[in-house]
Amino acid sequence: MLVNLCGPPGAPIFLVGEAPGEEEDRIGLPFQGRAGTVLNILLAQAGIARNTCLIKNVAKLRPQANKISHFFFDSQCTNPKPELVEWIEELRQEIVSNKPNVVVAMGATALWALTGEKKISKFRGYVMESTLVPGQKVFATYHPQAVGYDWKLAFYVIMDFVKAKYHSGFPQLPVSKTHPKEAMIEEFITYLEWLVASPEIEKVAFDLETTSPGCHPSVIGFAHSKSEGVSFRLLMNGYPTIPEREELLLWQAVARVLAQKKCIIQSALFDASVMLQHLHIYVRKLVMDTLIGAHVCWPECPRDLGFLASICLDTAPWKHTSKEDQVIYNCLDAINDVGIEEFLWKEIARQGVEKTFNFEMSEIEPAIYMQLRGLKINEEERVRLLEKANTDVADTGAALKLLTGRDINFNAPKQIQQLLYIDLGFPVQYHRRKSVEEERKISVDAKALKMLSIKFPKDPVFNLVLAHKRAIKLRSFFKIKLSPEGRVHSSFNVTGSSEKAEGKDEGEGQKSFSRWSSSKSIILPYGNGNLYNIPPQARKMYVADKGKVLVQADYVQAEAVVVAYLINDTRLKRLFKDRFNAAPEDKEKYDVHRTTASMMFGVAEAEVTPELRKIGKTLRHACNYSAGPMVLATRLNCEMADAKKFLQSYHNMCPQLQLWYGRVQEELRKTRTLTNLLGRKHRFLGRFDDELFRSAYAYNPQSTVGDLLNASMVSAYRFYKMDIWLTLYDAIYIQCSPTETAEAKETLRSVMLRPLTYNYETFTIDVDFKVGENWGEMTTL
DNA sequence: GATTTTACGTA
DNA sequence: CGTACGTAAAATCT
Numbered sequence: 001m002l003v004n005l006c007g008p009p010g011a012p013i014f015l016v017g018e019a020p021g022e023e024e025d026r027i028g029l030p031f032q033g034r035a036g037t038v039l040n041i042l043l044a045q046a047g048i049a050r051n052t053c054l055i056k057n058v059a060k061l062r063p064q065a066n067k068i069s070h071f072f073f074d075s076q077c078t079n080p081k082p083e084l085v086e087w088i089e090e091l092r093q094e095i096v097s098n099k100p101n102v103v104v105a106m107g108a109t110a111l112w113a114l115t116g117e118k119k120i121s122k123f124r125g126y127v128m129e130s131t132l133v134p135g136q137k138v139f140a141t142y143h144p145q146a147v148g149y150d151w152k153l154a155f156y157v158i159m160d161f162v163k164a165k166y167h168s169g170f171p172q173l174p175v176s177k178t179h180p181k182e183a184m185i186e187e188f189i190t191y192l193e194w195l196v197a198s199p200e201i202e203k204v205a206f207d208l209e210t211t212s213p214g215c216h217p218s219v220i221g222f223a224h225s226k227s228e229g230v231s232f233r234l235l236m237n238g239y240p241t242i243p244e245r246e247e248l249l250l251w252q253a254v255a256r257v258l259a260q261k262k263c264i265i266q267s268a269l270f271d272a273s274v275m276l277q278h279l280h281i282y283v284r285k286l287v288m289d290t291l292i293g294a295h296v297c298w299p300e301c302p303r304d305l306g307f308l309a310s311i312c313l314d315t316a317p318w319k320h321t322s323k324e325d326q327v328i329y330n331c332l333d334a335i336n337d338v339g340i341e342e343f344l345w346k347e348i349a350r351q352g353v354e355k356t357f358n359f360e361m362s363e364i365e366p367a368i369y370m371q372l373r374g375l376k377i378n379e380e381e382r383v384r385l386l387e388k389a390n391t392d393v394a395d396t397g398a399a400l401k402l403l404t405g406r407d408i409n410f411n412a413p414k415q416i417q418q419l420l421y422i423d424l425g426f427p428v429q430y431h432r433r434k435s436v437e438e439e440r441k442i443s444v445d446a447k448a449l450k451m452l453s454i455k456f457p458k459d460p461v462f463n464l465v466l467a468h469k470r471a472i473k474l475r476s477f478f479k480i481k482l483s484p485e486g487r488v489h490s491s492f493n494v495t496g497s498s499e500k501a502e503g504k505d506e507g508e509g510q511k512s513f514s515r516w517s518s519s520k521s522i523i524l525p526y527g528n529g530n531l532y533n534i535p536p537q538a539r540k541m542y543v544a545d546k547g548k549v550l551v552q553a554d555y556v557q558a559e560a561v562v563v564a565y566l567i568n569d570t571r572l573k574r575l576f577k578d579r580f581n582a583a584p585e586d587k588e589k590y591d592v593h594r595t596t597a598s599m600m601f602g603v604a605e606a607e608v609t610p611e612l613r614k615i616g617k618t619l620r621h622a623c624n625y626s627a628g629p630m631v632l633a634t635r636l637n638c639e640m641a642d643a644k645k646f647l648q649s650y651h652n653m654c655p656q657l658q659l660w661y662g663r664v665q666e667e668l669r670k671t672r673t674l675t676n677l678l679g680r681k682h683r684f685l686g687r688f689d690d691e692l693f694r695s696a697y698a699y700n701p702q703s704t705v706g707d708l709l710n711a712s713m714v715s716a717y718r719f720y721k722m723d724i725w726l727t728l729y730d731a732i733y734i735q736c737s738p739t740e741t742a743e744a745k746e747t748l749r750s751v752m753l754r755p756l757t758y759n760y761e762t763f764t765i766d767v768d769f770k771v772g773e774n775w776g777e778m779t780t781l
Numbered sequence: 782g783a784t785t786t787t788a789c790g791t792a
Numbered sequence: 793c794g795t796a797c798g799t800a801a802a803a804t805c806t
Contacts, residue, residue, distance in 0.1 A: 411801055413787055431787095432793065445788055473789060476800070496797080515792085517797050530798045533790040559792085625794035690793065698795040702792090706796095729792040729796095 007054035012168035014100035016110040019059035038144040046161030107143025125310030174314035180331035188232040192253035205264040205337040223334035231331035293344035295495035312343035366717040374489035389475035396468035477538040488527020515706035540776030554731035559701040567660040593617035
């Protein structure tokens with residue numbers, strides 16, 4: 001059936017797709033079936049009502065095998081057959097007669113028909129002029145069908161629709177009018193002085209390019225409007241471009257600007273850290289870190305400037321110029337950051353996320369402080385531990401050589417596969433697959449080895465390989481380079497996962513549930529990099545500064561408490577409340593896992609053996625995140641059937657949990673948005689499947705605890721000037737003089753005991769304290 | 782030489 | 793079909 005244009009005549013938005021599918025063909029309307037559902041979701045998320053848009057496809061008939069190439073003579077789809085030419089002419093007339101403010105080309109075919117361009121990934125997010133209807137504003141994005149195949153694209157398309165909605169307000173094509181400028185030294189200083197002397201300029205954007213290694217500034221740039229900025233080159237091929245005397249004048253002028261003007265930076269944790277580390281200039285009036293603004297508004301999106309510009313601005317692409325002209329590139333970064341900042345303020349207000357934004361901004365200063373100060377390492381201890389680790393690796397390695405008669409690299413999965421599955425002929429173990437169509441992948445990871453050791457309990461090879469691999473892994477934590485001051489550093493990422501962590505698992509894109517992440521510092525590249533995965537055995541070498549001790553304050557059973565309130569488990573709420581109110585010496589009486597086991601197996605608390613308690617603990621943990629029997633079986637080292645029985649009895653004991661799963665799903669279906677107990681929102685845009693749901697179950701407990709901890713840390717830093725040593729998911733470590741530990745404990749208690757409210761009920765997560773000279777050996781305080 | 786895969790450490 | 797994060801080294805691609 002022919003599918004015609006539909007929607008109100010004269011509508012400001014005109015959506016153009018590719019060709020009708022099966023459903024459209026039957027009904028005679030565009031975007032009906034799956035692609036239609038996806039389009040509805042995307043439009044709704046962007047705040048566009050579908051019935052206010054004109055919608056049609058380039059082709060009016062369903063092509064054979066749903067392949068658009070059917071309407072072309074060539075496979076590249078550039079030489080259309082007469083019927084398609086006719087349809088495109090009809091499209092032209094419809095655009096002319098309806099005069100939409102913006103035509104949205106969805107997918108490559110629409111883009112080609114409207115503009116003659118082919119590459120949708122290159123042009124998405126950018127405004128173009130139509131070649132089909134000269135003067136007509138066209139805006140390109142992916143086809144909803146593409147989103148159906150790859151949900152990562154949903155983020156882009158929604159943002160694009162938001163921009164299209166803005167462009168539907170007026171018909172004019174934007175004119176690019178940025179004026180980046182490279183200045184000589186006198187000119188640059190004059191510019192900086194002019195900035196200081198101009199009261200009408202309240203805010204400036206600031207950006208640095210730096211050399212690697214060491215991150216010394218090589219280009220510095222400021223922008224004072226969405227179109228104008230000036231940059232200056234400090235280093236040319238590693239050598240200064242100006243004499244020291246002039247450089248001093250330059251930095252003095254920079255310091256004056258940064259002291260007096262409000263400042264916009266993309267990623268202040270980098271730029272402001274570099275300024276503090278190398279120039280001792282602190283950016284005091286940071287009003288907007290655009291990285292944080294973007295994270296708060298769109299936590300699931302990429303946050304680099306190129307992406308943000310495609311969402312927020314009508315500027316021409318400039319990121320590709322970074323190699324050609326670093327100075328102009330730097331200047332465009334600063335100029336465009338001004339425009340992005342303006343856009344973000346509106347978006348923050350529109351979404352009502354000011355509180356979360358201010359909160360995240362307040363984390364910047366302590367994070368900069370922590371990453372530049374670093375952690376002291378006890379070098380003698382490190383050497384001792386390394387030697388011990390070397391011995392362990394040598395011992396297990398020698399035993400393996402003796403046992404197998406081979407000398408192989410146990411860091412190489414291929415070699416272990418050869419040894420176990422070919423040379424020794426053991427049954428091949430595979431990774432779990434997400435679906436049956438997926439290819440089976442051979443595995444020699446810890447899980448596979450454990451499985452084999454259960455199947456062949458008499459053969460020592462598996463446990464030996466496991467021990468050897470563990471020893472190698474542990475040793476890697478001691479093979480680190482220290483700074484000249486004997487310290488290690490890391491860079492903290494307030495907005496969660498780093499933007500380049502793209503290729504991990506296909507599907508979702510950035511997640512970031514308000515916990516920080518830790519990674520290798522490029523400013524001070526010493527130590528392991530990630531401070532959030534140091535095993536307990538390696539923590540002994542991390543020590544407080546001279547004359548100080550560490551005080552650890554950690555939230556007790558934090559996520560389990562949040563879950564108890566979310567699902568309204570009265571028994572558990574009582575338990576946590578009682579523990580909270582109990583005298584310190586009585587606290588250990590209140591043990592969630594023992595209670596869990598006692599309920600599950602119907603035995604008195606006193607009768608719960610350590611084995612039963614372990615089952616209770618594992619079950620609670622696994623169920624809070626909706627784990628399956630398979631995982632449970634490997635975790636508990638038991639049969640699948642037993643794992644299923646355990647799950648059943650857990651859910652019998654605690655039916656509220658599954659009711660809560662249902663409520664979360666309902667909420668997702670309604671708004672696709674969850675809000676944690678501190679008001680932070682997160683959109684879940686993936687396909688409605690178990691993966692999405694599990695991620696959603698984890699969101700509230702995980703992000704609430706993350707925000708709670710960070711709020712406490714900021715308050716300890718800001719109002720009590722505490723020396724924050726490290727934060728770690730649910731613990732704050734501070735360092736202080738050994739005589740001040742009792743005082744520190746009380747202060748930490750006062751900032752950390754923050755009431756949370758859910759469903760008109762208020763509760764507080766308890767805090768435990770420890771003290772010690774090093775991170776590995778701490779005792780109750 | 783750059784990118785992807787595999788494995789494994791933390792809460 | 794726990795979630796979230798990062799890094800090292802091997803394997804693979806170009």
